[in-house]
Amino acid sequence: MKTAIYPGTFDPITLGHVDVVQRGLKLFDKIIIAVADSPKKSPMFDVQTRLDMVNATFAHESRIQTLSFDGLLVDLAQTHQATAILRGLRAASDFEYEFQLAAMNRKLDAELESVFVMAREEYTFVSSSFIREISSMGGDVNALIPDAVRAYLPKEKKA
Numbered sequence: 610m611k612t613a614i615y616p617g618t619f620d621p622i623t624l625g626h627v628d629v630v631q632r633g634l635k636l637f638d639k640i641i642i643a644v645a646d647s648p649k650k651s652p653m654f655d656v657q658t659r660l661d662m663v664n665a666t667f668a669h670e671s672r673i674q675t676l677s678f679d680g681l682l683v684d685l686a687q688t689h690q691a692t693a694i695l696r697g698l699r700a701a702s703d704f705e706y707e708f709q710l711a712a713m714n715r716k717l718d719a720e721l722e723s724v725f726v727m728a729r730e731e732y733t734f735v736s737s738s739f740i741r742e743i744s745s746m747g748g749d750v751n752a753l754i755p756d757a758v759r760a761y762l763p764k765e766k767k768a
Contacts, residue, residue: 611636613693613724614686616643616678619659620652621758622666623740625732629697630673632726639672641689646679653741658761665757683718692722699728699736 613633619626619642633640644659652659656677667673678685682694694714696707704725711723728735740750744762751759 610638611693612639612641612689612691613637613695614641614643614682614689614691615695616645616682616685618645618647618650618652618737619663620647620650620654620737621659621740621761622663622755623732623735623737623758624753624755625697625699625728625735627666627755628729628732629695629726630667633695633724634670634672636724637693637695639674640695641691642667642673642675643682643685644675644677646677654761662755662758662761666755668757681717683714683721686721687718692720693724694721696723696725697728698725699733 613636615630615633617626630640630642642663644656644663646656654662660675660677663675667675686694694711698704698707707723707725714721714723735753740753740762744750747763750762754762
């Protein structure tokens with residue numbers, strides 16, 4: 610069984626993330642969506658809420674497992690016998706950062722591959738930080754997030 614880990618903060622999960630997972634399922638038998646605790650990023654949602662959003666989004670998909678983590682990604686991959694890290698790329702700037710991460714992960718575990726999926730054109734501008742900012746100002750982000758996430762976002766403009 611080929612297993613990949615798709616790590617991220619998912620604060621919140623977006624349709625861009627969903628697209629990466631759906632395309633990853635064409636390559637892997639199982640995908641573990643690893644929600645990073647990431648307290649240094651000061652996430653809008655606590656890790657349990659982010660897990661709840663991801664679980665609700667993929668409730669229909671038996672090949673998805675979710676978990677939270679706060680350690681080294683390579684250790685998590687080894688624990689779960691994952692052979693790859695799945696990542697999405699939106700722009701050239703993503704590539705530079707992801708290239709560095711992939712090189713470091715390969716240094717820590719030469720057997721762990723990094724697999725990159727290019728974002729579909731309609732998702733190249735979508736990021737969780739944009740979703741948080743727009744929704745906090747009362748903007749409509751419904752076309753950019755899974756239905757399961759809508760209930761968690763602010764409904765009115767905050768003063």
